[in-house]
Amino acid sequence: MMEILEGSHAVAEAVKRCRPEVIAAYPITPQTHIVEALASMVADCELDADYICVESEFSALSACLGASAAGSRVYSATTSQGLALMFEVCFNVAGMRQPVVMTIANRAMGAPLNIWNDQQDSISLRDAGWMQFYAEDNQEANDLHYIAYKVAEDHDVLLPAMVCFDGFILTHTYEPVDIPTLEEVDAFLPPYKPVNILDAKNPMSLGMYATPDYYMEFRYEVEEAMKRARKVFADVGAEFGETFGRDYSGLVEGYRLEDAEIALVAMGSICGTVKDAIDEMREEGKKVGLLKIRSFRPFPSEEIKAALAGVSKVAVLDKNISLGQKGAVALEVKDALYGTGTEVLDYIVALGGRDIRKRDIRAVADLAEKGIGDQFYGLRTEVL
Amino acid sequence: MDRESELFQCGHRACGGCGPALAAKLILKGTGPNTIVVASTGCMEVFSTPYPETAWGVPWIHSLFENAAAVASGIESSLKKQGRDEHVVCICGDGATFDIGVLCISGAFERGHDITYICYDNEAYMNTGIQRSGATPYDANTTTSPAGKCSTGNKRPKKDMPAILAAHGASYVATASMAYPNDLIRKVQRAVNTPGPNYIQVHAPCCTGWGFDGSQTMKIGRLAVETGLWVNFEMIDGEVEHVRKVANRKPVEEYLEVQKRFRHLFRPKKNEEEIAKIQAIADHNAGAFAVDRN
Ligand SMILES: Cc1ncc(C[n+]2csc(CCOP(=O)(O)OP(=O)(O)O)c2C)c(N)n1
Ligand code: SF4
Numbered sequence: 099m100m101e102i103l104e105g106s107h108a109v110a111e112a113v114k115r116c117r118p119e120v121i122a123a124y125p126i127t128p129q130t131h132i133v134e135a136l137a138s139m140v141a142d143c144e145l146d147a148d149y150i151c152v153e154s155e156f157s158a159l160s161a162c163l164g165a166s167a168a169g170s171r172v173y174s175a176t177t178s179q180g181l182a183l184m185f186e187v188c189f190n191v192a193g194m195r196q197p198v199v200m201t202i203a204n205r206a207m208g209a210p211l212n213i214w215n216d217q218q219d220s221i222s223l224r225d226a227g228w229m230q231f232y233a234e235d236n237q238e239a240n241d242l243h244y245i246a247y248k249v250a251e252d253h254d255v256l257l258p259a260m261v262c263f264d265g266f267i268l269t270h271t272y273e274p275v276d277i278p279t280l281e282e283v284d285a286f287l288p289p290y291k292p293v294n295i296l297d298a299k300n301p302m303s304l305g306m307y308a309t310p311d312y313y314m315e316f317r318y319e320v321e322e323a324m325k326r327a328r329k330v331f332a333d334v335g336a337e338f339g340e341t342f343g344r345d346y347s348g349l350v351e352g353y354r355l356e357d358a359e360i361a362l363v364a365m366g367s368i369c370g371t372v373k374d375a376i377d378e379m380r381e382e383g384k385k386v387g388l389l390k391i392r393s394f395r396p397f398p399s400e401e402i403k404a405a406l407a408g409v410s411k412v413a414v415l416d417k418n419i420s421l422g423q424k425g426a427v428a429l430e431v432k433d434a435l436y437g438t439g440t441e442v443l444d445y446i447v448a449l450g451g452r453d454i455r456k457r458d459i460r461a462v463a464d465l466a467e468k469g470i471g472d473q474f475y476g477l478r479t480e481v482l
Numbered sequence: 483m484d485r486e487s488e489l490f491q492c493g494h495r496a497c498g499g500c501g502p503a504l505a506a507k508l509i510l511k512g513t514g515p516n517t518i519v520v521a522s523t524g525c526m527e528v529f530s531t532p533y534p535e536t537a538w539g540v541p542w543i544h545s546l547f548e549n550a551a552a553v554a555s556g557i558e559s560s561l562k563k564q565g566r567d568e569h570v571v572c573i574c575g576d577g578a579t580f581d582i583g584v585l586c587i588s589g590a591f592e593r594g595h596d597i598t599y600i601c602y603d604n605e606a607y608m609n610t611g612i613q614r615s616g617a618t619p620y621d622a623n624t625t626t627s628p629a630g631k632c633s634t635g636n637k638r639p640k641k642d643m644p645a646i647l648a649a650h651g652a653s654y655v656a657t658a659s660m661a662y663p664n665d666l667i668r669k670v671q672r673a674v675n676t677p678g679p680n681y682i683q684v685h686a687p688c689c690t691g692w693g694f695d696g697s698q699t700m701k702i703g704r705l706a707v708e709t710g711l712w713v714n715f716e717m718i719d720g721e722v723e724h725v726r727k728v729a730n731r732k733p734v735e736e737y738l739e740v741q742k743r744f745r746h747l748f749r750p751k752k753n754e755e756e757i758a759k760i761q762a763i764a765d766h767n768a769g770a771f772a773v774d775r776n
Contacts (some may be wrong), residue, residue, distance in 0.1 A: 119563040120556060148559040153589030157552035160545060161584065164520070164556030167543055170563060173557070190545050220536040296518045296541040296557060298568045305521075306531035 105236040105268040106131030108275040114145045120165035122150040122158040124182040128265035129203040155180035161186040166196040169295040178219045184223040191258045192227025197250035198258040202403035205265040207451040214451020215265040216417040221426045226269040227320050229259040231393040232365040236273045239263040248334045254326045264367040292470045324396045349398035351390045358387030364415040365391045375459035399434035412442045413466035416429035419446050443471025494537040496529040499696020501686035502602040505660040512670025515568040520554045523547035523576035525609045526724035550574050551590035554597045569674040572599040573681040577607040580616035587639040591650035591679040598673040598680045604688035612691045622743045629746035648720045654680040655717040660705025686711045693742020705737040709762035713771045727775035734761045
């Protein structure tokens with residue numbers, strides 16, 4: 099049913115329909131509205147879950163790990179400093195192959211303290227063994243939760259997943275969102291069937307210590323699961339499309355790329371603005387298109403290479419920076435295109451909530467056309 | 483595996499005479515098989531689960547050094563939703579309990595999860611090479627509280643964790659020692675059958691870290707109680723009960739002189755002043771808990 103909802107509430111509605119048994123989360127702006135909404139749903143018996151009011155994000159994810167290992171579907175949500183506090187647990191959850199799903203309301207990392215949006219938080223955890231899916235709008239943020247659980251819990255995958263959507267820009271924005279019914283979601287997402295759980299009737303040790311004789315094989319297994327997740331995501335995304343009419347079979351999605359000479363590459367809510375800017379440029383005869391990356395982990399290198407085969411210049415809009423190098427997305431796109439001769443230019447944009455408008459996107463496209471890139475875009479030089 | 487006889491199997495990699503290894507065996511006799519154990523990083527985790535082998539005949543999980551209480555919270559919450567009835571029991575070192583894990587423990591106890599948290603207290607971080615913890619006794623020599631020309635070892639007395647957890651409202655808090663097996667087993671049984679969060683701190687001498695022969699573990703454990711440096715008691719709803727009485731308390735010297743971690747108090751010459759301070763700690767314990775049997 100189509101409803102006009104704040105992004106956070108749309109996500110809470112999605113989580114409710116996924117029926118987690120245990121929720122453990124700690125409030126942090128701009129994630130708070132999600133967990134407040136879930137707490138109310140539990141208080142009103144609309145959602146039959148145990149909501150653990152933990153004392154920190156570190157315990158939130160640790161409790162999710164325990165509940166998941168005991169056989170429950172679990173949920174958490176956080177952002178920025180909260181995610182950083184979970185750093186150690188994140189690696190652990192993935193290494194222990196627990197299909198935890200966690201929403202990230204993307205926010206900048208301090209210092210300086212900043213509560214507004216960029217994607218530095220989740221990007222900084224790209225190596226933790228979690229899948230990472232980025233939503234362009236609140237409809238996609240909603241839908242990606244059903245998909246994330248189904249992919250994470252697939253026995254070919256068994257990896258945790260972050261559903262990332264931009265703080266404030268999406269979390270606090272009202273948009274029409276088509277929310278499926280509980281019955282429809284039940285049919286799409288069956289109850290979690292764990293493989294190995296803590297069970298006194300069948301005792302097993304989880305999280306043992308592994309010497310150099312065994313450790314590498316554990317890491318390899320996670321990597322293989324990540325590789326399999328590409329196909330599982332595509333299949334689940336296609337099935338979602340057949341059921342609900344919105345297709346998510348692509349780990350990437352092209353917009354007006356067919357005959358494009360310049361391709362912009364981006365993740366998250368900025369893609370909406372980019373599409374509008376592209377429409378304007380197209381009207382003026384500029385051959386510009388967008389490649390939106392939906393899944394950053396697993397990274398869709400092959401799909402990116404195929405999608406960008408015809409373009410001569412690629413301009414990546416990075417809402418993060420690997421300080422001392424470049425933006426993370428640009429680096430990885432460059433790797434995907436290695437050997438093709440396609441020029442990849444990087445633009446660090448919109449950090450800490452700095453506004454980025456259509457005219458900025460057009461300016462970036464102009465810079466790319468001239469071959470000027472690998473820079474911060476939109477700096478206020480007067481305060482430097 | 484014969485699950486009925488031993489839930490903590492031999493063949494693990496602990497030092498011969500390891501107090502914590504014996505404590506684990508006794509703890510599981512108290513919990514019984516319908517139990518899920520949550521471990522912290524440390525000696526016990528490493529010596530009992532070198533992949534692909536495990537000493538645990540009950541389901542066991544280890545995540546990190548400092549999050550066992552939070553992992554246990556999640557397990558308990560999940561079991562409740564599933565209508566399952568296993569006991570959830572943390573078995574963690576004193577470093578995990580007194581220092582780095584306090585946040586998670588405090589949260590779990592305040593929330594009132596139905597878990598039993600057992601600290602095996604070997605009075606230092608043994609797994610990383612005998613560094614001090616908040617449980618290290620006054621004057622003990624460790625690698626981060628070394629005795630030296632201007633140091634007599636660890637500068638602070640043991641943190642009072644039982645009181646801290648009793649102050650969280652835990653209805654059952656107890657101390658025990660692996661040198662008094664039946665008492666330990668009974669306390670574990672009582673804790674797992676008492677609803678809500680409960681805490682037991684088990685004195686578990688470490689021959690390697692404390693510097694004594696592995697054949698002397700039980701004797702050292704008993705000496706700690708017989709001198710009054712360790713008191714076995716139960717606290718029910720915050721009130722101390724059932725203190726193990728000691729007739730003719732021994733001087734602390736008898737306990738100190740048989741452990742290398744206190745050797746600097748005796749060589750090159752006896753440090754009467756410091757030994758007197760440790761005797762004062764034992765005397766204070768005896769007074770506070772009415773240990774002496776007249
Ligand atoms: C976050 C973190 N910091 C430090 C360590 C290193 N470390 C592993 S075990 C340990 C000490 C364990 O001490 P304790 O809990 O007393 O157990 P014991 O080894 O004495 O049995 C330390 C410091 C770690 N694993 N994780
Ligand atoms: S170092 Fe101490 S605690 Fe560790 S295995 Fe040896 S005796 Fe046991």
